[in-house]
Amino acid sequence: MQLLDIIIVLCRPAESGNVGAVCRAMKNMGLSRLRIVAPEAPLIEEQIRARAVHAGDVWEQAEHFATLQEAVADCPLVIGTTRRRGKKRKNLSMTPEEVAEFCFSRPGPAALVFGNERTGLDADEIALCNLASHIPVDEAFPSLNLSHAVQIYTYVLHRYFTSHELKDIPGTWKPVSQDEIERLVQTITNSLASIGFYKQAGRDLQERFFRDLFARAGITREEQMYLEGIFKKMSKLAEMNGSAYSEQSS
Amino acid sequence: MQLLDIIIVLCRPAESGNVGAVCRAMKNMGLSRLRIVAPEAPLIEEQIRARAVHAGDVWEQAEHFATLQEAVADCPLVIGTTRRRGKKRKNLSMTPEEVAEFCFSRPGPAALVFGNERTGLDADEIALCNLASHIPVDEAFPSLNLSHAVQIYTYVLHRYFTSHELKDIPGTWKPVSQDEIERLVQTITNSLASIGFYKQAGRDLQERFFRDLFARAGITREEQMYLEGIFKKMSKLAEMNGSAYSEQSS
Numbered sequence: 001m002q003l004l005d006i007i008i009v010l011c012r013p014a015e016s017g018n019v020g021a022v023c024r025a026m027k028n029m030g031l032s033r034l035r036i037v038a039p040e041a042p043l044i045e046e047q048i049r050a051r052a053v054h055a056g057d058v059w060e061q062a063e064h065f066a067t068l069q070e071a072v073a074d075c076p077l078v079i080g081t082t083r084r085r086g087k088k089r090k091n092l093s094m095t096p097e098e099v100a101e102f103c104f105s106r107p108g109p110a111a112l113v114f115g116n117e118r119t120g121l122d123a124d125e126i127a128l129c130n131l132a133s134h135i136p137v138d139e140a141f142p143s144l145n146l147s148h149a150v151q152i153y154t155y156v157l158h159r160y161f162t163s164h165e166l167k168d169i170p171g172t173w174k175p176v177s178q179d180e181i182e183r184l185v186q187t188i189t190n191s192l193a194s195i196g197f198y199k200q201a202g203r204d205l206q207e208r209f210f211r212d213l214f215a216r217a218g219i220t221r222e223e224q225m226y227l228e229g230i231f232k233k234m235s236k237l238a239e240m241n242g243s244a245y246s247e248q249s250s
Numbered sequence: 251m252q253l254l255d256i257i258i259v260l261c262r263p264a265e266s267g268n269v270g271a272v273c274r275a276m277k278n279m280g281l282s283r284l285r286i287v288a289p290e291a292p293l294i295e296e297q298i299r300a301r302a303v304h305a306g307d308v309w310e311q312a313e314h315f316a317t318l319q320e321a322v323a324d325c326p327l328v329i330g331t332t333r334r335r336g337k338k339r340k341n342l343s344m345t346p347e348e349v350a351e352f353c354f355s356r357p358g359p360a361a362l363v364f365g366n367e368r369t370g371l372d373a374d375e376i377a378l379c380n381l382a383s384h385i386p387v388d389e390a391f392p393s394l395n396l397s398h399a400v401q402i403y404t405y406v407l408h409r410y411f412t413s414h415e416l417k418d419i420p421g422t423w424k425p426v427s428q429d430e431i432e433r434l435v436q437t438i439t440n441s442l443a444s445i446g447f448y449k450q451a452g453r454d455l456q457e458r459f460f461r462d463l464f465a466r467a468g469i470t471r472e473e474q475m476y477l478e479g480i481f482k483k484m485s486k487l488a489e490m491n492g493s494a495y496s497e498q499s500s
Contacts, residue, residue, distance in 0.1 A: 155405075
């Protein structure tokens with residue numbers, strides 16, 4: 001993908017100054033696609049423009065969404081930035097350099113998601129991301145200002161994308177969107193549910209696993225159809241065989 | 251050197267918020283030595299602390315100077331950050347990654363100098379730097395916010411220094427300070443002047459050339475004495491030989 005394929009998504013931003021500084025940090029490095037999800041406080045035009053300086057166009061063209069899910073629906077790949085690690089967090093967390101390398105080698109677009117200034121991304125927001133990324137910091141004071149975190153990512157992305165020759169990505173690799181991945185995952189887990197797969201809880205975790213796996217792999221529509229076919233056929237066969245398969249559980 | 255050997259110098263900062271954000275950008279990445287030269291407007295404690303958040307200690311320990319020359323007098327190496335290139339600018343300009351690599355492999359301390367928010371470093375300030383460095387940017391809007399520029403350098407330095415094993419630098423390499431380099435350069439050019447070297451103008455440029463060369467090489471006191479000896483002897487010999495040498499010019 002190219003730099004312009006990377007969409008910066010701000011979840012619940014609270015400070016207008018930060019939003020303006022993000023616009024500047026993006027444009028300084030050749031990015032321009034900004035999406036804003038449910039600001040925590042009203043965004044004040046004047047404060048945004050004062051900090052955006054000559055990046056007012058990034059703000060004017062920003063898209064606004066009520067939920068993160070809607071903001072990333074059309075993105076094949078969603079990367080969540082977080083410094084915290086925990087039970088509900090992704091295990092795999094890339095550095096900014098790894099994000100740049102990963103994005104560079106696949107088709108776009110990709111969403112790079114940043115959380116609220118105080119809280120970062122919450123568990124539900126992270127669950128909507130296919131990959132996690134963190135900025136290596138000094139542990140004495142690990143909390144970066146939002147726009148400075150965006151600046152580090154945009155700098156690293158700009159450096160990587162402008163110093164590497166864009167490979168001729170064959171036009172046949174067109175990863176499907178989050179929406180389509182979600183449909184595929186539902187088809188799979190519905191099929192599994194129909195044969196009594198989920199005796200205990202666990203469907204949620206499995207759906208997230210499949211979703212992230214497919215997004216990271218950048219599966220195409222053809223592959224999506226193929227997978228749907230497999231699981232539909234599987235559940236039909238199970239049905240024909242009566243109760244034989246329903247004994248199995250996760 | 252180590253991360254703590256890198257001193258961030260702000261020349262004529264005008265915005266208190268930026269100074270606070272610089273403190274945070276430093277501490278997030280394990281730096282703590284800040285020097286402030288002749289603020290353009292009075293710095294407002296409250297605004298600085300609001301943006302520094304948990305990096306108030308960096309601000310408390312900051313050192314204040316009336317001139318850049320005084321601020322870097324004890325530094326063997328002074329690196330000026332600038333995006334402009336021109337006649338009076340240094341020809342060699344390193345990227346942040348090159349700065350990190352160069353600093354890592356030599357003894358500290360080193361000063362990393364940032365200019366005023368509007369104007370950047372002026373020609374006189376750049377002349378006091380031994381090396382220039384620039385942040386690669388998108389040309390559509392190349393002007394970075396001050397604290398965001400500091401953030402990029404501190405991030406790149408932190409990444410480099412924490413991901414490379416510190417080499418065992420022999421304790422014998424102790425580069426002399428800017429003050430001592432200046433004394434050496436004066437000795438050299440005084441010697442050359444005494445034999446009529448500067449028929450036309452050009453002493454200023456030559457002094458700068460020597461100063462940057464010696465700083466980049468990190469010359470030791472022994473080498474300084476040795477060089478001073480050479481030029482003193484040279485001028486004495488020239489004196490004894492009468493007017494023979496005074497015909498030569500630059």
